[in-house]
Amino acid sequence: MNNKNLHDSLRSLNCVQRDAVLSTAKSLQIVAGPGSGKTKVVTFTKKAANELKERLKTVIGPQMTHLIQIGTFHSICCSILRLNAREIGMEPNFKILEERKRKEIIRELLADEDLPAKYADRQIKIGTIISEIDKARERGENHIRFQNIYSGAISPLKVSVSIFYQAYEEDFGGLILRTTELLSDNKVNSVQSVDCVLVDEFQDTSSAQYNLLKLIMSQSAHKSITVVGDPDQSIYGWRSAKNKVFQEMQDDFENTLTISLEQNYRSSAKLVESASHVIMQDAERMNKALYTNNPVGIPISLIKTADEKKQAEYVAYEISKVVDYSKGLIQYKDIAILIRANFITHQFERILRKHQIPFNLKGGDRFFNRMEIKDMLAYLRLAFDPYDVNSFKRIINIPKRNIRQDTIDMILSLSMTHQMSIPEAINLFLNSQKRSFFADRKEIVKFLHLCQSFQDKIENKTEISDILKSIYDDTNYYTHLRQHYYRDHLGRLRNISELVNMATSKSDIFNDQDDCNEEESAEDLNYTNVVPIDDPLLKPVKEEEIEIPLSQAPKETNQDVEKFLAYCDDCLEWPCVFVVSCIDGIIPASGGDDNEEKRILYVAMTRSKFLLYCISPRFVNEWGELKSVNMSPFLENMSRDLYSTISPVWNQELRKMLANTIKREIPIDDYFLRDSKIPKSTSSQPTPKTTSTNIPTATFTFYQPYSSSSSPKTKITVVPTYTYTSSARQTSSSSFPTGLKRSLPCDEDSGKDDWLKVVVKEEPIDDSFNL
Numbered sequence: 001m002n003n004k005n006l007h008d009s010l011r012s013l014n015c016v017q018r019d020a021v022l023s024t025a026k027s028l029q030i031v032a033g034p035g036s037g038k039t040k041v042v043t044f045t046k047k048a049a050n051e052l053k054e055r056l057k058t059v060i061g062p063q064m065t066h067l068i069q070i071g072t073f074h075s076i077c078c079s080i081l082r083l084n085a086r087e088i089g090m091e092p093n094f095k096i097l098e099e100r101k102r103k104e105i106i107r108e109l110l111a112d113e114d115l116p117a118k119y120a121d122r123q124i125k126i127g128t129i130i131s132e133i134d135k136a137r138e139r140g141e142n143h144i145r146f147q148n149i150y151s152g153a154i155s156p157l158k159v160s161v162s163i164f165y166q167a168y169e170e171d172f173g174g175l176i177l178r179t180t181e182l183l184s185d186n187k188v189n190s191v192q193s194v195d196c197v198l199v200d201e202f203q204d205t206s207s208a209q210y211n212l213l214k215l216i217m218s219q220s221a222h223k224s225i226t227v228v229g230d231p232d233q234s235i236y237g238w239r240s241a242k243n244k245v246f247q248e249m250q251d252d253f254e255n256t257l258t259i260s261l262e263q264n265y266r267s268s269a270k271l272v273e274s275a276s277h278v279i280m281q282d283a284e285r286m287n288k289a290l291y292t293n294n295p296v297g298i299p300i301s302l303i304k305t306a307d308e309k310k311q312a313e314y315v316a317y318e319i320s321k322v323v324d325y326s327k328g329l330i331q332y333k334d335i336a337i338l339i340r341a342n343f344i345t346h347q348f349e350r351i352l353r354k355h356q357i358p359f360n361l362k363g364g365d366r367f368f369n370r371m372e373i374k375d376m377l378a379y380l381r382l383a384f385d386p387y388d389v390n391s392f393k394r395i396i397n398i399p400k401r402n403i404r405q406d407t408i409d410m411i412l413s414l415s416m417t418h419q420m421s422i423p424e425a426i427n428l429f430l431n432s433q434k435r436s437f438f439a440d441r442k443e444i445v446k447f448l449h450l451c452q453s454f455q456d457k458i459e460n461k462t463e464i465s466d467i468l469k470s471i472y473d474d475t476n477y478y479t480h481l482r483q484h485y486y487r488d489h490l491g492r493l494r495n496i497s498e499l500v501n502m503a504t505s506k507s508d509i510f511n512d513q514d515d516c517n518e519e520e521s522a523e524d525l526n527y528t529n530v531v532p533i534d535d536p537l538l539k540p541v542k543e544e545e546i547e548i549p550l551s552q553a554p555k556e557t558n559q560d561v562e563k564f565l566a567y568c569d570d571c572l573e574w575p576c577v578f579v580v581s582c583i584d585g586i587i588p589a590s591g592g593d594d595n596e597e598k599r600i601l602y603v604a605m606t607r608s609k610f611l612l613y614c615i616s617p618r619f620v621n622e623w624g625e626l627k628s629v630n631m632s633p634f635l636e637n638m639s640r641d642l643y644s645t646i647s648p649v650w651n652q653e654l655r656k657m658l659a660n661t662i663k664r665e666i667p668i669d670d671y672f673l674r675d676s677k678i679p680k681s682t683s684s685q686p687t688p689k690t691t692s693t694n695i696p697t698a699t700f701t702f703y704q705p706y707s708s709s710s711s712p713k714t715k716i717t718v719v720p721t722y723t724y725t726s727s728a729r730q731t732s733s734s735s736f737p738t739g740l741k742r743s744l745p746c747d748e749d750s751g752k753d754d755w756l757k758v759v760v761k762e763e764p765i766d767d768s769f770n771l
């Protein structure tokens with residue numbers, strides 16, 4: 001970075017940010033609240049490092065420069081290990097196991113008779129073992145430590161896991177531990193030359209990663225460490241990240257200097273205050289302030305709707321209103337709907353599509369593209385249409401039945417040759433087999449009975465929702481989910497429950513499903529963002545930061561997290577945010593860590609720059625039954641001036657404040673009539689008339705260029721309730737395009753000359769949406 005660039009960049013920082021960037025402390029913590037410029041400061045440092053890299057290349061050559069590393073913990077560990085693999089008995093070209101491969105290995109281990117049978121509980125699920133191993137790794141426990149800790153454990157699970165952990169090979173999660181092992185033996189000096197370490201998103205550091213950092217730092221006295229993060233945004237508890245890591249660092253590293261970035265540049269003051277109301281409830285919280293010099297803003301909208309469908313409809317209604325009334329300040333791409341649980345997205349997909357509101361769904365598949373939904377519907381389809389070959393192919397081995405491919409092929413071929421339904425073909429196949437006990441016979445017969453029982457239900461006119469429930473129960477689908485998708489099996493379960501809800505409410509499942517195949521271009525930026533609230537939203541680690549070749553990178557590590565990251569753009573702040581389903585059971589999630597749940601809501605709320613809606617339905621559907629729910633307790637007891645229970649009321653004042661907060665140009669107040677000067681007495685249009693009560697009226701053309709929903713030219717009748725010579729009296733209008741009632745005060749100047757100047761202003765109105 002040349003001096004001028006450096007100077008210019010430094011000038012864009014505030015004093016505290018500048019202190020942070022220029023600090024020479026050996027151990028430095030930059031603790032920064034949301035929207036306080038943390039990314040800006042880090043980017044500054046990263047940019048500096050990258051530019052430094054470029055300059056160094058010309059001075060010390062590319063080879064030496066190569067020693068400067070920027071990457072994730074995993075990618076850096078991977079390169080250290082590749083360089084020194086043999087020191088710890090690994091091959092330098094070691095492979096990192098994909099999720100599928102990990103499962104295969106555990107499956108083999110489960111079948112391995114050589115493992116001590118008395119320990120290895122063969123009933124234990126593969127997903128559970130993998131999850132336990134991952135958790136142990138995040139805590140920094142290798143298999144020896146794990147065994148020591150749990151040697152006297154009563155839990156058969158822990159004992160079994162320790163056996164498998166020992167026998168298990170390397171994978172993505174093992175990289176950190178293996179690197180720690182390598183460095184603790186002092187066999188290699190790959191990190192001795194490292195002078196400075198910078199850690200971003202420090203609150204997400206797992207115990208294993210923190211131990212590694214300490215080890216790196218202990219290797220020489222001249223090293224310095226800078227960490228940047230926000231303990232209030234620590235939401236990775238499930239992988240052993242702790243918000244207390246900041247305190248731990250202060251204890252471990254002498255003279256740690258802490259610089260706090262407390263000024264929020266993102267949001268309005270009301271928004272910062274209402275989010276603070278939530279985070280202050282976190283009992284584990286490290287005390288720190290957050291303030292803003294941004295405009296005061298408006299209260300957040302705490303809206304209660306009758307149910308989840310109404311919630312989605314309300315959001316769609318408000319989105320149209322915001323886009324319309326902000327007069328170009330807010331477009332679809334500036335709006336985000338933050339959704340905590342995957343199964344809730346469905347309502348939004350449906351309703352947004354119905355209202356022709358474009359949207360991008362981030363962080364997961366569309367509802368009908370989800371595996372469990374496709375499985376359920378394939379069973380249903382096959383029951384409706386026994387000739388449906390594709391559905392048969394999909395579910396014949398889901399849940400796993402070990403039916404061989406050649407058997408499946410044979411059934412399909414019989415069905416095709418004899419133009420038979422699948423059940424008929426199965427029957428023919430069973431009868432045509434000479435050997436009465438071929439390997440998969442029992443399973444095929446069971447499958448046939450299942451299909452027939454679902455078909456019978458259809459013939460008996462059983463409700464679709466009940467058939468779906470039978471499919472779920474009779475196929476033992478829960479066990480299948482738990483076994484193969486342990487980490488998110490509950491979420492998937494809720495998706496199935498949502499499917500049952502839809503069937504109960506008689507929505508047209510199949511039509512919806514067809515709709516979902518419409519591909520929407522992710523490149524078109526002008527889309528509403530539908531984003532999961534969970535961790536992925538907040539951590540935009542980019543794919544390119546992971547230096548491991550993609551073919552070697554685990555496909556399903558951290559599942560949704562990685563999936564989201566692949567689609568994530570850099571935008572983690574929006575002028576308008578809807579946090580939906582703010583109900584007890586979702587935020588906080590049942591069984592979640594209460595303090596962490598508060599942080600999740602806090603992070604979601606602080607994504608908004610200006611408009612924030614926290615919406616909670618009063619009733620939700622579970623397995624087709626209505627259940628009463630409460631608003632998230634975290635939103636309760638908020639100071640009355642911080643929230644409103646109605647939608648924001650639009651007027652030019654609001655637009656000005658919005659524009660100032662999001663740093664965009666204030667739109668012209670188009671409600672000033674184009675021909676705002678109306679001749680006082682003229683026979684030409686508009687024509688003031690005198691009514692029987694002596695109130696003059698005028699009719700003129702009113703132009704709304706920003707409006708997308710109404711025709712651009714609309715006739716409006718203004719009935720002033722004053723005579724020409726008086727000023728600033730209330731007027732009223734009829735036939736206003738949106739159908740909303742408005743008051744039309746007359747401009748102060750109106751009576752001063754021969755011209756009547758009418759200013760149309762929006763005033764508080766009764767919201768026409770029926771919540």
Ligand SMILES: Nc1ncnc2c1ncn2[C@@H]1O[C@H](COP(=O)(O)OP(=O)(O)OP(=O)(O)O)[C@@H](O)[C@H]1O
Nearest residue numbers: 012013014032033034035036037038039040265266
């Ligand atoms: N000194 C500054 N002057 C003006 N704007 C700033 C300054 N620092 C940051 N901003 C702006 O504030 C907004 C938030 O900054 P940034 O994204 O860096 O915050 P953050 O601390 O990373 O937030 P979070 O932790 O919530 O993701 C950005 O739009 C950024 O451009």
